[in-house]
Amino acid sequence: MGKRVRMEALGFDTPLRVEAFEPPADPGAGRVLIKVEACGVCFRDLIDRSGRFPFVALPVTPGHETVGRIIAVGEGVTAWKVGDRVGTMHRDSCGTCVACKAGQTSQCDAAAWVFGLMADGGYATHVVSPELGLYALPDDLEPSLAAVLHCTFGTAYRGLMHHAPIGPGTRLLVTGANGGVGAAAVQLGLRMGAEVVAVVRNAEQVDFVTGLGAHRVIVDAGGSFHKQLGAWRADVALDCVGQPTFNATMRSLRVGGGMTVIGNVVQESVSLNLGFLIVSSIKLVGSSGATAADMRGVLALHRERPLSSNVERTLPLEEAEQAHQAIRAGGLRGRLVLVPNEG
DSSP states (O other): OEEEEEBOSSSSSSOOEEEEEOOOSSOOTTEEEEEEEEEEEOHHHHHHHHTOSTTOOSSBOOOSOEEEEEEEEOTTOOSOOTTOEEEEOSBOOOSSSHHHHTTOGGGOSSOOOBBTTTBOOSSBSEEEEEGGGEEEOOTTSOHHHHHHIIIIIIHHHHHHHTTOOOOTTOEEEEESTTSHHHHHHHHHHHHTTOEEEEEESSGGGHHHHHHHTOSEEEEOSSSSGGGGSTTOOEEEEEESSOTTTHHHHHTTEEEEEEEEEOOOOSOOOOOOOHHHHHHTTOEEEEOOOOOHHHHHHHHHHHHHSOOOOOEEEEEOGGGHHHHHHHHHHOOOSSEEEEOTTOO
């Protein structure tokens, strides 16, 4: 017998609850059953819960940042075997569409298994996954880091790779640098050899981001940090916030610079100055998720110089509701991770 967290209604009036359930002995054709070691609690989980996506399949078990070991494989599975250690990606992929054939599986237009939204996720002792919804993890990677690796480091890595190559001499700007993806981007940029300037909202976040190795940290609420840069302009910018920082991020770029947007923390729309975009020849791209190939790149950088997960604390499944409320309240200095066997 296993246990799982259930979200039964959108919004925050109905608390998450834990229930017992029987994991399937046979996960089904093309699928595997995973015994969960840990699952990250992501801000996107709260976006899902708030109803900003119109296709939540209630009731559902949240969680898209899962690490565990495969304990059963269904008919036709060839990529995995029992005992393999794996992490979940945000969703599966079909393997046959134009994007998949080009290796861009995170852009698959036929994927329907979205963890925590359209399929049960990792706030559980066991989770079922399609064969193409996973990537391989080494045995020696600490569970809390392994859990959040895809959604933070993988997302940041893919966002940076849109403007590759990034190496010595590259100037990188990261907004929301104290958050999970932002902190990951700072670390990855440094390991790629870039000069990293980080932007945070509050002065109390400076020491943390400086400790990650950022060459400079700017404190700004969002709209005017480009004015603090002087003559310095970024070759590449990763905007992990969205509307509050969008225009200042764009104005922090050199002519011909590249900007990747991966954050959307508020619902307000962006006002875009098309003239500035055109005259400055800005390359603007949105990015989400990461492919298995991206994750191999992340793990290679980790082997060269270990990455830091910035996990504030781990919690048992029974405290999933408290974890969501803590993220809503703000002020956390790291990620929260649920561990099924804790408590």
